[in-house]
Amino acid sequence: MVYHRKPTWFIPEGQATAESAFVNRRQLLASMGLGGAASALLAGRANAAQPGDSFTPTPERNPDYGIGEGRAMTDEKVASTYNNFYEFGSHKQIWQKAQALDTDGWTIKIDGDVEKDMVVDADDLIAKMPVEERVTRHRCVEAWSMVVPWVCFPLAELVKMAKPTSKAKYVQFETFLDPKVASGQRQGWYPWAYTEALTIEEATNSVALMVVGAYGKVLPKQFGAPMRLHVPWKYGFKSAKSISRITFTETRPVSFWEEINKAEYGFWANVNPDVDHPRWTQATERVIGTDERIPTLKFNGYGEEVAGLYSDALAAKEKDRLWR
């Protein structure tokens, strides 16, 4: 990852002068007027900062998004060793297997109902975005939750850059497809590649995030390096990892889990303690890394920002909004 470069002269923490004393090589190239592809070519990728390296420059925490009373940050070790990433196995301990994913030189295709299709270099994209830290509540449909300090930028910024046409009503996010690396993708009964989608209104809501790091580090692979979605008011399965394609569409896409079982993993999937999953309650959640079980909040506590997106659905149709 060029933006978060670990230079050739990198000295381990403790022996080093403050990192901020060094000039970022990309910034240097940019100041010479060499942007994007040219700078990537000149800089080479051999020294690119890797998932798990310190994220530099240190992103500032956005104070406008809190986590509410009684919640504490989940321990980094706990959060980064308990992950859902079916590409590497259908259990939570995939973090070691996920290290096989090669994120160097990662590109993302942007297509569909946009002014012009494009392929963007992930590093270049991140360098252009207003990166910040946001601490959010992360609630899985399986009724567990954690609180994570993400390094991220508003998804709305990416939508703006993509220039969708007036036809675009939805945006679909697609994960990489490489069964050689991801053993889970050799299991043919899943409809790979993993996809998820949002309406344009959801994608441009200020709470929707594109995540590029966690706990002050370049996004570790098990979290979905180099770039994953995080939609804090929806169940975690909406937040597709390791995104390689973003497609704007007029019609509503059918997502990975929706195709597998739409009665359990519907399109809307807004966190709602009043609507149980067909096989378990959603009224409470287990806080990972603790013995606690706490009440689940509607929209996972983000109702003030997002409830308006669903105002036409409140009352009778609400259930449909969640599961179909």
Ligand code: MTE
């Ligand atoms: N994205 C991909 N590509 N593959 C997955 O299996 N799992 C989803 C989501 N994104 C998944 C994915 C589910 S079910 C959840 S709860 C979250 O990722 C988990 O994110 P975390 O491991 O960072 O906690």
